[in-house]
Amino acid sequence: MxxxxxxxxxxxxxxxxxxxxxxxxxxxxxxxxxxxxxxxxxxxxxxxxxxxxxxxxxxxxxxTKEITSKPGFRAFGVMAIAGLYLLLLKQAGFMISSFVLIVALAAFSGYRKPFPLLASAAALTVVTWLVFTQLLQAPLPAFPRI
Amino acid sequence: MSGLEVITSAAELLFSWQAIIALVGGTLLGVAIGVLPGLGPAVGVSLALPLTIGMEQIPAITMLLGIYAGSVYGGSVTAILINTPGTPSSAASCLDGYPMARKGLLGEALGYAAFASVFGGIVSTVILALSAPQLAEWALEFGPSEMFALAVFALTCIASVSTGSIAKGLLTGIFGLFLAVIGQDVFTGETRFNFGVFELSAGLSLVPILVGLFALSEVFTRLASPDIAEAVPDTPTNFRFPGVSAIKGIWVVLAKSSIIGTFLGILPGIGPTTASFVSYAEARRTSSKPETFGQGNPEGLVASETANNAVTGGALVPTLALGVPGDPITAILLGALVIKDIAPGPSLFIQHGDLVSALFMGLLLVNVILLPIAKYFAAIWRRVLMLPEPLMLSGVTMLIGVGVYTLNNSLLDMATVFTAGVVGYLLRLARFPLAPIIIGFVLGRMIEENLRMGLIVFDNDVSAFFLRPIPLTLYALSVVFVFWPLIAGMFQRRRARKQV
Known part of the structure; x- marks a missing residue:
C-alpha cells in the first residue's frame, strides 16, 4: 500500500x-x-x-511500511469553512463573516450548546472589532460591500 | 555613546507607558497561550505579530518577548494541573509536577515552577547581555563566505535535529529557501517565479506564511481530530513560592539547569524540550535521592522549568548577534525586528546599542513580572483550561483572518495564509518538520546574497568558499550533523555484533 x-x-x-x-x-x-x-x-x-x-x-x-493517518472528512470540512472565511472576509464584512465562522466552525467541530455558542460568537466578534478598530486603529471592513 | 548613556537611553525607551502595557499584556497573553494545550510560543508569537505592525519598535518587541517567555512558563501550569504539557517544552515538568499536585502540593508545585522559570530566564538574559555583544564584535570580521557557511550550518542543524527523517528536514528547509526566491532578484532586479501574478513581484510576506504554517495548521490538526479533554481538578490552588530553606536545597539544580538551558538554546535547533529533558536527567543523575524522581521530587520540576526558560535568552544570542535564528520562535522575532527596521546581525550592537540594551532590560522585566502574574492569576488559568476547544479554536481562526487582513488588506496575504495552513497540515500528517521552512525562508535572502557576493569577490571560484578556516569548520560540522544518525547507527550495529 x-x-x-x-x-x-x-x-x-x-x-x-x-x-x-x-x-x-x-x-x-x-x-x-x-x-x-x-x-x-x-x-x-x-x-x-x-x-x-x-x-x-x-x-x-x-x-518502509509506515502507518500514517490520512486527512478525513472532518479535516476537509474545517479547511473549507476556514478557507471561505479567509477569502470572503473583505467582501462579506468582518461582523457577519466572523460571527458565521465561529458558529459554523464550532458547531461542525462538535460543540452542541446553542445559547453559549451564539452568545460567545457575538461577544468575541464585537470585542475583536473594538480591539482592532479602537485600540489598534486598524480599519476592518465592518459590513458587506453592496 | 558611553555605557551609562546607552543604559539611560535604553531606560527612556523602555519605561514609556506603551512599552510597559505591551510588556505586561504580552506576558499575560503569553502565559494564557502557554496554558492552553497545543498553543505554544510559536503559535502565540505568530498570532500576535500582526498586532504589532502599528506599534513603535520597543513596545512591539517587548510584547513579543513577553509572549515568548510567558508561554514557555504557561506550559508548566497545564503540566502540573492536568498532566498534559501546555507546550512540548513542559513535557518533563509533568514527571514530577503532576505527582506533587496529586500529593496535595499543587500550590507548592506552581510556586517552584514559577520561581525556577524566572531564575532560568534571568540567568539566560544576563548571559545573553554579556555574550551577544562579544560574539557580534567577533562576527564583524565575517565576509560573505563566513556568513554563507554560518547560515548553511544553522539550517542544516535545524533540519537534522527536527522530528522525522533528515531527508524530510532538509527538504522542507530547501522548500523554505525556495519560497524566499519568489520576487525580485537581489542583484539584477529581475522578477523570478511570480507566475504572472503582479503582487508576487514583491515576494511572499513572512507573516502570512508563518501564521498559516504554525497557527492555522494547528487549528486544522486539532479540529480534525479532537482530543478528549482532561478533567481540571477543583482543589484550591493555594499558590506558594518556595521559602529560603527550600531554595537553599535546590540552588545547585537551579544554577546547573540555567547553564544547560542557555547553552543548548544558543545551539541552533536544539530547543527547550531537549534542554528540559537533558537538565532533568542531569538533576536525577546527581541527586542524593534519584529514586524519588517521577514521584513528586521538586528538584525534577525545577530542573525542567529552569532549563526550558533559560533557552529563551540563549536562543536570542545567535539571533541578535549574527542574524541567524536558532528556532522558529526566534525566526519570527527576527522577522518582527526586520519589519520594525532593525537589522539583526553584528552591526546591530554598534548602530542601535540603546535599542539592544532596552531589549535586554525588557526581557529581564518580563521575567520579573512573571512572578506576580504566576501568583495572582493561578486560579484564572484553571478557568482558561475549561474553555471548550472548538469554541477557542474558532476564535483563533477569526484572529488569524483579522490579523493577516490588517497587515496590507491584501487578498494575496489571505490566500497565502490559507495555502500555508493547508500545506502545513498535510506536512504534519506526513511527519515533515515545519521549523526548517520558516528558518529557510528567513535565511533565504541572506544565503543567496552572500553566496553571489562571495562569487563576485572570488571571481566565480566556488572552491574559495571552502579554503577559509571558519567556513571549513562550519561545513565540517554541517556534514557531521547530517550524517550523524548514519554514523551512530553504524557504531550501534558494530557494538551489537560484538556483543553477539
Missing part, C-alpha cells in the same frame, strides 16, 4: 519538476555571463537539491 511519505515525496518531485520547467521557460534562462549575475543560478541549485531529496523521501517511503 502507498503510504503518506511516498505520496508527499511524489508531490514534492512534481513541484520541483514544475519549477524547473517554469524556470527553463523564463526570459533569462540560458543567458550567458558569470554565474554570480545569473538570476536562475541559485534557484536552480535549490531545485536540484529539492529534487534529489524528494527522490530520497519517495524511495524511503516505498521501502
Amino acid at each position: 502507498v503510504n503518506v511519505s511516498t505520496i508527499s515525496g511524489a508531490c514534492f518531485l512534481v513541484f520541483w519538476i514544475g519549477m524547473y520547467t517554469y524556470a527553463a521557460q523564463s526570459p533569462f534562462a540560458g543567458r550567458e555571463g558569470p554565474i554570480s549575475y545569473d538570476p536562475l543560478f541559485y534557484p536552480n541549485l535549490l531545485i536540484l537539491g529539492g529534487f534529489l531529496l524528494s527522490l530520497i523521501v519517495l524511495i524511503k517511503g516505498l521501502r
Whole structure:
C-alpha cells in the first residue's frame, strides 16, 4: 500500500519538476555571463537539491511500511469553512463573516450548546472589532460591500 | 555613546507607558497561550505579530518577548494541573509536577515552577547581555563566505535535529529557501517565479506564511481530530513560592539547569524540550535521592522549568548577534525586528546599542513580572483550561483572518495564509518538520546574497568558499550533523555484533 511519505515525496518531485520547467521557460534562462549575475543560478541549485531529496523521501517511503493517518472528512470540512472565511472576509464584512465562522466552525467541530455558542460568537466578534478598530486603529471592513 | 548613556537611553525607551502595557499584556497573553494545550510560543508569537505592525519598535518587541517567555512558563501550569504539557517544552515538568499536585502540593508545585522559570530566564538574559555583544564584535570580521557557511550550518542543524527523517528536514528547509526566491532578484532586479501574478513581484510576506504554517495548521490538526479533554481538578490552588530553606536545597539544580538551558538554546535547533529533558536527567543523575524522581521530587520540576526558560535568552544570542535564528520562535522575532527596521546581525550592537540594551532590560522585566502574574492569576488559568476547544479554536481562526487582513488588506496575504495552513497540515500528517521552512525562508535572502557576493569577490571560484578556516569548520560540522544518525547507527550495529 502507498503510504503518506511516498505520496508527499511524489508531490514534492512534481513541484520541483514544475519549477524547473517554469524556470527553463523564463526570459533569462540560458543567458550567458558569470554565474554570480545569473538570476536562475541559485534557484536552480535549490531545485536540484529539492529534487534529489524528494527522490530520497519517495524511495524511503516505498521501502518502509509506515502507518500514517490520512486527512478525513472532518479535516476537509474545517479547511473549507476556514478557507471561505479567509477569502470572503473583505467582501462579506468582518461582523457577519466572523460571527458565521465561529458558529459554523464550532458547531461542525462538535460543540452542541446553542445559547453559549451564539452568545460567545457575538461577544468575541464585537470585542475583536473594538480591539482592532479602537485600540489598534486598524480599519476592518465592518459590513458587506453592496 | 558611553555605557551609562546607552543604559539611560535604553531606560527612556523602555519605561514609556506603551512599552510597559505591551510588556505586561504580552506576558499575560503569553502565559494564557502557554496554558492552553497545543498553543505554544510559536503559535502565540505568530498570532500576535500582526498586532504589532502599528506599534513603535520597543513596545512591539517587548510584547513579543513577553509572549515568548510567558508561554514557555504557561506550559508548566497545564503540566502540573492536568498532566498534559501546555507546550512540548513542559513535557518533563509533568514527571514530577503532576505527582506533587496529586500529593496535595499543587500550590507548592506552581510556586517552584514559577520561581525556577524566572531564575532560568534571568540567568539566560544576563548571559545573553554579556555574550551577544562579544560574539557580534567577533562576527564583524565575517565576509560573505563566513556568513554563507554560518547560515548553511544553522539550517542544516535545524533540519537534522527536527522530528522525522533528515531527508524530510532538509527538504522542507530547501522548500523554505525556495519560497524566499519568489520576487525580485537581489542583484539584477529581475522578477523570478511570480507566475504572472503582479503582487508576487514583491515576494511572499513572512507573516502570512508563518501564521498559516504554525497557527492555522494547528487549528486544522486539532479540529480534525479532537482530543478528549482532561478533567481540571477543583482543589484550591493555594499558590506558594518556595521559602529560603527550600531554595537553599535546590540552588545547585537551579544554577546547573540555567547553564544547560542557555547553552543548548544558543545551539541552533536544539530547543527547550531537549534542554528540559537533558537538565532533568542531569538533576536525577546527581541527586542524593534519584529514586524519588517521577514521584513528586521538586528538584525534577525545577530542573525542567529552569532549563526550558533559560533557552529563551540563549536562543536570542545567535539571533541578535549574527542574524541567524536558532528556532522558529526566534525566526519570527527576527522577522518582527526586520519589519520594525532593525537589522539583526553584528552591526546591530554598534548602530542601535540603546535599542539592544532596552531589549535586554525588557526581557529581564518580563521575567520579573512573571512572578506576580504566576501568583495572582493561578486560579484564572484553571478557568482558561475549561474553555471548550472548538469554541477557542474558532476564535483563533477569526484572529488569524483579522490579523493577516490588517497587515496590507491584501487578498494575496489571505490566500497565502490559507495555502500555508493547508500545506502545513498535510506536512504534519506526513511527519515533515515545519521549523526548517520558516528558518529557510528567513535565511533565504541572506544565503543567496552572500553566496553571489562571495562569487563576485572570488571571481566565480566556488572552491574559495571552502579554503577559509571558519567556513571549513562550519561545513565540517554541517556534514557531521547530517550524517550523524548514519554514523551512530553504524557504531550501534558494530557494538551489537560484538556483543553477539
